[in-house]
Amino acid sequence: LTRRAAVISTFVLMMSPQFFQLSRQVMVDLPFVALSAIALLCLAVYFVGEIDENERIWKIPRRNFYLYLFYFFEGWAFLAKGLLSVAIPGAALFIFMLLTRNFKYAFAWKHFKHHLVGFFIYLAVIMPWLGYMWYSEGYSFIKTFIWFHHFRRAAGTIHKPNDLFTLYIRVIGYAMFPWSAFLPVAIYHFLAGKKEWFSNHKNILIFSMAVGPFFFLSFSGTKFFHYVAPIIPILAIIVGVYIDSIWKEKWSSSSKFGIVIAIVFVAVIGRDIGNQYGLWHHIVTFWHGRKLPGIGSWLPVIITMSIIFSLILFSMIFSRFMRKKGFFAFFTTMAGLMTYYFVVCMPQISTIYSLKPLIDKYIEISPERAPIADYYKWLRKSASFQLRNEITFLKTDKEDSVLRFFDKPGEQFVIMRPGDIKRFNSLMKRINKKAVEIERTSRDRLFRVTGPGRKRDMSLSKPYRPSSVPSNVVSVGAVFDEVAELAGYVIKSKNVEVRDGKNWVKEGTTVNVDLYFKALENKIPRDYDVFLHCEGNNRDKRTKGDDHMAAGTYPTNFWKKGDIVRHPMRIRIPRNTKNDYYSAWVGIYNEEYRAGISNPDDVIHDGDNRIEMIRLYLDK
Missing domain, CATH: 2.60.40.770 (Immunoglobulin-like)
Incomplete structure (x- = not known):
């Protein structure tokens, strides 16, 4: 694990499609991924880092200090995604102890006593928020936050997408393309060919950080595509270590054979992505049933890029010069592909997943900013962001609130889903109001609501x-x-x-x-x-x-x-x-x-x- 491998791993992560997109949208998943990755690497330093046992930070042994940082960062990860901050490192640590056949990492007193200190650090981070919410909202908060959103989601008893346990193998292929083409050989290179494999705890621990969470997520009853995101930084490290090992003039036969395998995977995965460009967007969204706009340039671009990737790799097999410069060309080409996707594809896709077209239409036809509401089953913060909170959220099952908002003279506007139109119109009839559609997207509609409202005895x-x-x-x-x-x-x-x-x-x-x-x-x-x-x-x-x-x-x-x-x-x-x-x-x-x-x-x-x-x- 060299500094160059660290730099390469960083670029691999930056140019992985899923991370590239997550880092450009508002989701709590990215802070969790970052905090979880930092925490796991701190744990790795504690267990297998080469540290002078006499070195101290603030009178604390430096090795122990990294363990406390692990708990500190996982505490912050809890504030982003709850008990995943326990499940992800827990699964990684379990696989690590299983592969090394050494459970002393958790239960030997010399480790356990530091884990206890770390646990209190973890509580110190999460309890100001968790304690306040528990005190303020009572048991119903704990029941919803812990039981419903953790255990029932993991068990698959709530209405969320599920799939075969192999789903995330496919998702990783798309989420890290084209770097995923290197993964089979990179994992083999990372683990195999060493007689002392079981004693090489450093590599086993990094491998466990990917395998443990992978199996936990694969056997979960709820499988959103983006749930695999915490594994991607660890896989980027494994790929980075592999690229660092072959970034030299002389290659062995096994290195050349590995590149041939990578070319095959570039072609196979590139074909899927070329045929369904929505795959890249689906790896960062919740629902995948929306029809995306056609982008005529997509297939030619993916075919061209896949050919360029394959030619670069193929030339590296025979040319020493390309072995020295080929990966620079590979990174540059991938940066160009990500820029194309962000500049050309994302603006068109966003019209399907965003309320912005409706907000823009409202601003155009109502410069005086007539009252507007979002009539939906839960709060959609994107509408509030676009209108700087000048929009009222009306929950569909609260009829009194809906009637109060619209029961006034003049015009108002409302955004709603097609399935809620019939119910909304029946409410408007009670107060002498009428809704007329102004604009639509694939999922939502904008209506102008007019009428005198009910007569009021002032x-x-x-x-x-x-x-x-x-x-x-x-x-x-x-x-x-x-x-x-x-x-x-x-x-x-x-x-x-x-x-x-x-x-x-x-x-x-x-x-x-x-x-x-x-x-x-x-x-x-x-x-x-x-x-x-x-x-x-x-x-x-x-x-x-x-x-x-x-x-x-x-x-x-x-x-x-x-x-x-x-x-x-x-x-x-x-x-x-x-x-x-x-x-x-x-x-x-x-x-x-x-x-x-x-x-x-x-x-x-x-x-x-x-x-x-x-x-x-x-x-x-």
Whole structure:
């Protein structure tokens, strides 16, 4: 394992189609792949690295330090892909101990005691997030995150793609083309021809880092093509070591025979990719049933590139000059092929997998940015990114939220799948609205929604629309999204006692408060609700209270600039709590979107767009 082999391995990885694409899209898989690869290599240094046992880093033996780094990086990998940060290195370590017939690497006390320290480092990395989510969301989070997304996915009991255990052999062929053509010979060269094979723990460990995860993923009940990504960096190392070993003028007969085998694999794998150019895109996507646009230049380019690869390799068999320069030509040709795929193919493919064509059409026909929603079963963040969060996610099974969004005069827009159109149209009939298709892609549609909406009795809102803010209001002055101001509040309950400038209440009481909002703009685009989070200083027992603005009688869409709107709120104080006081954190929101605080320097807030409106001390 030389420095040149490391550099070659790096270029092999960079020019592998799957890694090339993953590194250019927003997926948690790439951070996981990077962190997992770094962690495994740190583990390799600990087990088989040539390190002076007296060398130290921060008074820690250097060898042990690499083991602690392994646990540190796997902790961060957990934050990307959960328990795969245990399964991937666990499978690799198990195969390594099995092949070396030495389980002391895990269970001998001289190793085990350092593993214990590393485990606590692992917990220190993951627990701030995992602990908070468990505390905040309760057992349902653990059930969904651990049981559903790990064990049920591995067992294949949820509706996800599965295939034969040989699937990933094919996927690796496509994911690393043309370097995959070298893999059979590279693996043989990496392991065979050494009488001391079982004592060559360095090579066995690198090999185990690929084989262990490969078998784990192959026997998993859920098989997405991109799941094989953690193995690719390790295979790139094996290929890099092989190329480094033959990058010289003189070749043995076995080296020449290996190149002949590589030429055969270039032809075989290149034929598959040429016939189905979608294969390269499928190795980084979830679903493969979408019809891709035809690219006329694809087949001629792949045929030409495969011929060039084969000719370079063939000439290296007979020419010493090409043995010295051939791999430079090979890397350059592959860089050109990846550039072609990225510049020519990906923009056309993206129109099938992206909502951008629909977003572009919406911007074109609605320069004033009429309200738009994404009507789907889960949040699609690409739409939020394209519109800078100026889009509302409406979950298909929440009819009340859908009706509220569209039940207003004027026009709105909505993006949805064809299968949801019938259900959506039936909802629109209830509120006198009609949806007309404007644009479509292979998977989604853009609709313009028009109509008067249901008749609204605005007289019901009169009790909530005072002419001015009361004189006894406690000033707040929080501005949200530059469209609405929480001017202040008035405590209506008589069970609040003011002593020494503090508000005191008994446990188990309910405090009634009126909030006073002021409209800063006409035609506020979002229909905001008001949330309340009542939280104690010792994090014991919290209460919540979300309500429609002004008891649902005067939505913010109907506000006029200068309007004063009263919103009644009830703050519930729990019994038998360990807290000394409760803070009422309030703000406004619309579905998944929480309004930002426009003047954070003027109010007390928590950095999460919640303001501390009032603090209630407990008179125990």
